[in-house]
Amino acid sequence: MPAIEKTQSGACGSASVDESKKVWVGGQNVGVSNWGSVVAEVEAMKLTDNDRIADELLKRVEKNDFVPPSKRNEYREALLDEYLKS
Numbered sequence: 908m909p910a911i912e913k914t915q916s917g918a919c920g921s922a923s924v925d926e927s928k929k930v931w932v933g934g935q936n937v938g939v940s941n942w943g944s945v946v947a948e949v950e951a952m953k954l955t956d957n958d959r960i961a962d963e964l965l966k967r968v969e970k971n972d973f974v975p976p977s978k979r980n981e982y983r984e985a986l987l988d989e990y991l992k993s
Contacts (some may be wrong), residue, residue: 940971961987
């Protein structure tokens with residue numbers, strides 16, 4: 908089960924749009940930027956197929972975070988697992 912740690916940054920401890928999340932991917936805890944925005948965008952698509960959801964999550968995460976090509980499948984799985992929990 909992936910270990911998740913949620914962090915937020917903002918003035919005076921307030922939540923902001925740059926919410927990030929730590930996700931366990933391939934034996935490492937990695938930071939995912941703008942997790943809240945990524946989830947909101949994918950939810951708005953109203954997709955039902957997990958493969959499509961995983962593809963859309965990865966596409967959006969890759970806009971802000973480096974995903975090593977050799978780890979793309981591991982990221983897809985970890986992102987989908989976290990998305991399905993939310």
